[in-house]
Amino acid sequence: MPEYNIPIPFPANPDYSRQAVEVPGTRKPGQTGHYRSTAYPFMTLESPGTLTTCWEIFEEGLHRSKGGPLFGRRPLVSTSPLKFADHYEWDSWHRIDERRRAIGSALCNLFRKGVLGGGQLETVGIWSKNSPEWQLVDTALHAYAKVGVALYDTLGKDSVEHSINHAETTVVFATSDHAQFLLQLGPSVPKLKIVVIMDDIPIESKNILVAWGKDKGIQVLGLLDLEAIGAADLVEPVRPGPGQLATICYTSGTTGNPKGALLTHGNLANAVNAQLTGYVPDGDVCAISYLPLAHIYERVMALCNIAMGxxxxxxxxxxxxxxxxxxxxxxxxxxxxxxxxxxxxxxxxxxxxxxxxxxxxxxxxxxxxxxxxxxxxxxxxxxxxxxxxxxxxxxxxxxxxxxxxxxxxxxxxxxxxxxxxxxxxxxxxxxxxxxxxxxxxxxxxxxxxxxxxxxxxxxxxxxxxxxxxxxxxxxxxxxxxxxxxxxxxxxxxxxxxxxxxxxxxxxxxxxxxxxxxxxxxxxxxxxxxxxxxxxMKLAQGEYVALENIENVYSSCPLVAQVFVYGDSLQSYILAVVVPDPVLLSQLLSKLGKNVSSDNVAGLQESLSDPKVNVAILSELTKTAQENKLKGFEMVKRIHLTMEPFTVENGCLTPTFKIKRKETYEKFKKELDALYALPLSVSSRL
Structure with missing residues (x-):
């Protein structure tokens, strides 16, 4: 019998008509009762046989694996043209265990000697696409009670700089292309002391980065260099407790800087235990990792596979x-x-x-x-x-x-x-x-x-x-x-x-x-x-702040009112635009149409012309670009109307804020029709 009660099988005869129930006595005014699953007892860190730390997750997987393969990749055959082998090569569990201990020992000694650290937490950054090295470093941090900070630039390079400074990170593991950017930052990340290059690069390229780092006051090491330092002075793993902080996971904020969510070993282990309920694998347990490890979804899924060996x-x-x-x-x-x-x-x-x-x-x-x-x-x-x-x-x-x-x-x-x-x-x-x-x-x-x-x-x-x-x-x-x-x-x-x-x-x-x-x-x-x-979240996972985007488009002189709408099953957003009559009349004149600004019926009729729609969307796009909206934040299609949003027609509150649900219902037919049209390749960019 394994020490930990994973995985937990799904009940043999579940009642699909009653999948969750309210806990008796928990209902209060203004809220429902507390709903819990009917399939399993409520799971806490104190429940029998549950994992409580990421250290335990790895150790349990190591025990179950019997030394088999752990992390694998397709070898690179050539760079020009780019070609990968038609097979995967693997590092064993025992080899990864040795390497995580070497990396963890090196970090422990560097923090202990004061070469690294000085902030509130002993944070370590990782900036790379998914790779065995990413996960290797993360397992080392888990074993030696260091706080991982995953960096990613999908929200722009500024978010990387913010995260490093906000978390007071003094060492970052990064691929060589990201290492170059970190060295360019220089004075902008004054606490950064060491950059560890995670990928294999020619010795000449590495020497250039080392020299550049000296000039910036940042030590540059290769991953194998760091492992050699740690192997020469091994330290026993710290074996953190459930309350030990495991990671600061920066969320993809919609306005301003990302927020750093604090997750402990107990938080992650409890999530893994819950994910390992309801399914018992048959034979080989093999996962593919392609979703960003900087995001919590992929990281917890990886921990589930590690826990199972x-x-x-x-x-x-x-x-x-x-x-x-x-x-x-x-x-x-x-x-x-x-x-x-x-x-x-x-x-x-x-x-x-x-x-x-x-x-x-x-x-x-x-x-x-x-x-x-x-x-x-x-x-x-x-x-x-x-x-x-x-x-x-x-x-x-x-x-x-x-x-x-x-x-x-x-x-x-x-x-x-x-x-x-x-x-x-x-x-x-x-x-x-x-x-x-x-x-x-x-x-x-x-x-x-x-x-x-x-x-x-x-x-x-x-x-x-x-x-x-x-x-x-x-x-x-x-x-x-x-x-x-x-x-x-x-x-x-x-x-x-x-x-x-x-x-x-x-x-x-x-x-x-x-x-x-x-x-x-x-x-x-x-x-x-x-x-x-x-x-709201678009189909590709990007968050968009609709009111913020409306504020940007409202700054376009041609716009009198705008309602921005997004469907989470779609990858782009739409808008209903009420043009300013005077400026619309001027635009129409440039297009060879003479309609006075007080001829509302004539202006409304002109809005059915596709050329007018394209011209107005072009002006909106210029405003979006001037305000540095990201591509997924830009409206791709618009419906035009001269009927204003008012309190009387239900589109505005008494304080003149847009009532989103009511406005969508009013223009549902038009918005649904816009989404039904095929989207050109250029419109997706």
């Missing part, structure tokens, strides 16, 4: 090679996001319109399997899987037993098709940095789960609280609605050096207020329906 193969980092990576690796577990799954779904559904026998067979197979899925939850079919759907499963390597989906919504139709097409468990869930990516997920074989994110995980209790300003109430019928709050031992400790945001997020009773609005359906499953702060 499995192996992780890292993608090449090229999105166009991702499916090729999977077909070579043949993983049994895939952490997925909608943008990847939608590509597969769209490609597969193209077969539905194929002529002749091929298209007829695909349509019939899809019809039969969907009926079976909705009736019983059964995903496999002896005949049609062999004739039709084996090709869908082969896209991911053909061995996937479990796939998780998170980070953004996916349509119910796509989810249903992929479940029956893949023939494996595909569990959609809901989580965020502040709970270790772990809050809810759907039950296996639930025939009607599409469109929901399932009941609470074993370690989570959730409740909904009233949002009067948006007319969401816990007493709503047929289902309670309100802001989603959660609580559990995976709940983060707060935001680093940010008391204001911490207090506004964590209340006196330890509930985390998510800002998301949900409803609890008749089976106890959560469905996400809105966002309290009008911050």
């Amino acid at each position: 499995g192996r992780i193969g890292y993608s090449t980092g090229d999105p166009l090679r991702l499916l090729e990576d999977m077909q070579i690796l043949k993983p049994t577990f895939v952490a997925a996001v909608p943008r990847v799954l939608n590509r597969v779904y769209q490609a597969a559904m193209a077969n539905a319109s194929a002529p002749g026998l091929k298209g007829m067979l695909f349509r019939r197979a899809t019809e039969v399997k969907l009926q079976q899925l909705h009736a019983t939850g059964q995903r496999t079919h002896a005949l049609y899987d062999r004739l039709v759907f084996s090709k869908v499963a082969a896209v991911f390597g053909g061995r996937v037993q479990l796939m998780s989906c998170g980070s953004a919504p996916i349509s119910a139709a796509a989810m249903d098709f992929l479940r029956m097409g893949m023939g494996c468990d595909l569990l959609e869930g809901y989580g965020m940095t502040e709970n270790g990516g772990t809050c809810t997920h759907v039950w296996p074989n639930d025939p009607s789960s599409a469109g929901t994110v399932g009941p609470p995980c074993a370690n989570t209790e959730i409740k909904l609280i009233d949002v009067p300003s948006m007319s969401y109430f816990a007493e709503d019928k047929p289902f309670p609605r309100g802001e989603i709050c959660f609580r559990g031992d995976h709940s983060f400790q707060g935001y680093y050096k940010d008391e204001k945001n911490t207090k506004s997020t964590i209340d006196a009773d330890g509930w985390i207020h998510t800002g998301d609005v949900g409803l609890i359906d008749e089976r106890g499953r959560l469905k996400i329906i809105d966002r309290v702060k009008n911050i």
Whole structure:
């Protein structure tokens, strides 16, 4: 028997009609009771057989692995043209254990001698795409009680500088291209003392970086150099406790600088324990790592595989090679996001319109399997899987037993098709940095789960609280609605050096207020329906602050009023624009149309001209570029109207703020039509 009770199997005879229930006596005015899962006892750090630290996670995996492979990659064959081998090469568990001890020992000694440190915490930065080295360094930090700070530049280089300074990071592990940028920063990151180059580079290039670093007062080392220093003076692992801080995970903020979420070893271990409930792998445990390790979702999924003694193969980092990576690796577990799954779904559904026998067979197979899925939850079919759907499963390597989906919504139709097409468990869930990516997920074989994110995980209790300003109430019928709050031992400790945001997020009773609005359906499953702060996530996972974007576009002289709208199943945003009559009249004159500014009917008629729409969108884009909006924050299509937003037509509050839900309903037909149009390649940029 293993020391730790993982994985925990799904109950043999679950009651799908009652997946979560309110804890008796917890209902209060303005909120629902506390919902917990009915499938498992509530899981805490004190529950028998649970993991409590990331140190325990690695040690348990090491014990289970029996020395087998752990981290692997496709070797690089050539750089011009770029080519990778058609196989993975692996480092064993024992080799990674040796290397993490060497890296951890070196860091311990450098902090002890005062070469590193000096801030509130002993922080260590990692800036790299996913790789065995990224995970290796992270395991070393876990074993030696150092605080990992994952850096990433998807939000712009300024966020990297902010994170280093905010966390008072004195050493950063980085790939050579990022190391160059760090050295360029120089005086802008005055506490940075050492940069460790994680990738293999020619000795001449390394010497240049070393010399450049000396000039900047920053020591540059290779990863193997650091390991040699540590191996020469080994230190026993610290074996941190559950309350020891494990990471500052900077969240992708929508305005201003990212916030640093504080997560302890106990937080991460509790999340891992909860994720390892409901599924027992059959044989090999092999995952592919391609989602950014700087984000909590991928990091917790990796820890789950490590806890099971499995192996992780890292993608090449090229999105166009991702499916090729999977077909070579043949993983049994895939952490997925909608943008990847939608590509597969769209490609597969193209077969539905194929002529002749091929298209007829695909349509019939899809019809039969969907009926079976909705009736019983059964995903496999002896005949049609062999004739039709084996090709869908082969896209991911053909061995996937479990796939998780998170980070953004996916349509119910796509989810249903992929479940029956893949023939494996595909569990959609809901989580965020502040709970270790772990809050809810759907039950296996639930025939009607599409469109929901399932009941609470074993370690989570959730409740909904009233949002009067948006007319969401816990007493709503047929289902309670309100802001989603959660609580559990995976709940983060707060935001680093940010008391204001911490207090506004964590209340006196330890509930985390998510800002998301949900409803609890008749089976106890959560469905996400809105966002309290009008911050929404696009299909690719990027957050956009709608009111902030409206403020930017409102600065365009041509705009009298603007309503920005986004659908989380789409990758771009839209707007309803009410032009200023005088400036619109002037624009029309330039386009050869003479319409006076007081001729409202004539102005309205002119707005149906595609050339006018293009000209106004062009002016909006100039304003967006001048205000340095990111590409995904820029409106890609607009609906034009001369009817203003008013209190009388329900679009404005008495204080003249846009009522988002009502305004969307008013223009739903037009906005839905814009999303239905094909999007040109240039419009996606």
